[in-house]
Every structure is written in C-alpha cells, then in structure tokens.
Amino acid sequence: MIDSAKQPAIIATDTLYQRMGGEEGIASFVDSVVEAHVMNPVIRPRFLPYLDSPDKVALIKKHFCEFLGVGCGGPETYSGRDMISVHKGMNISEAEYMAAIDDILSVLEQRQANELTKQEILYMAYSVKNQILHV
Ligand code: HEM
Numbered sequence: 131m132i133d134s135a136k137q138p139a140i141i142a143t144d145t146l147y148q149r150m151g152g153e154e155g156i157a158s159f160v161d162s163v164v165e166a167h168v169m170n171p172v173i174r175p176r177f178l179p180y181l182d183s184p185d186k187v188a189l190i191k192k193h194f195c196e197f198l199g200v201g202c203g204g205p206e207t208y209s210g211r212d213m214i215s216v217h218k219g220m221n222i223s224e225a226e227y228m229a230a231i232d233d234i235l236s237v238l239e240q241r242q243a244n245e246l247t248k249q250e251i252l253y254m255a256y257s258v259k260n261q262i263l264h265v
Pocket of ligand 1: 227231
C-alpha cells in the first residue's frame, strides 16, 4: 500500500507545446508576432503589401501556426511550402533576419515566457536561418 503523503513530489515538466499554450496560445502568439513585424520599420515593407489581402494574411498565419505547432511537438501538420521556396527571391538580409528574431523575443518576453521556452523558440528560428537568408 503506497502512502501518498510520503511520495516525493513529481516534477511536472510541461512540453514546449504546453508552455506555448497549445493551439490557442500559438495562434495568439502568431497574431502578436505578425503585428510586431508590421510595426517594425526594418521589415515592415516586406509585410505591408499583404495587408490589402486579408485572405492571404489568414493563410500565411495558418501556415505559421502549423509550422510552430509542429516545431513545438504538437499534433499539427505543416501544409505550407518549405522555407527555401517561401523566402526564395526575397534576398532577406542579416538585419531583416535579426529584426524578425527581435520581434519573436519581444513577444515571448511580453508573455513572460520562461528561459527554456525562449531558448527553444529562438533555436527553432535559428535552425532555419540558412534557408531564409539571401536565398
Ligand atoms: C526567423 C525565421 C523565419 C521563419 C521560421 C519563417 C517562416 C515562415 C513561414 C512558415 C511562412 C508561411 C509559409 C507559407 O505560407 O507557405 C513564411 C512566410 C513569409 N515570410 Fe518568413 N520566416 C522567417 C523569417 C522571415 C524574414 C526575416 C522575413 C522578411 C523580413 C520573412 C518574410 C516572409 C514573407 C514576406 C512571407 C509570406 C510569403 C508569401 O506567402 O508570399 N520571413 N515565413
């Protein structure tokens, strides 16, 4: 017979997907990041042309959510294009890439994400750097 009062506390380690708030949390995170990109003078010109096409923005956001969901270990399936095909021909610079990373980190900080969460999300963005910069 196990006396539960004497059992050591179980340390619950939430997955990245749980820490990001699951499907809903990720959708809200993506909304904030896209909003930050539109406000960020370094990359704003890249995103402004899309604002006249709400359907296109909704589709890009859906793909962002799926991309992040998969990266966070969620049940999503990514239905967008691969990173090279998406960013090919944009000739994205180091400064633009850093601006996007800054936006991501700012939103994580606004949401008081913990250190592990910030590290994991930033690494996810960093891991595709070579498929985005100057492709
Ligand atoms: C930091 C790492 C980045 C990741 C993980 C990323 C990821 C993505 C994803 C998942 C999509 C949607 C793909 C689709 O709809 O098929 C997308 C679209 C897009 N990204 Fe990125 N991106 C990154 C950085 C950047 C940067 C630095 C810029 C430019 C400053 C940029 C500009 C765009 C644009 C303009 C689109 C829309 C393309 C279109 O559908 O016409 N991205 N990105």
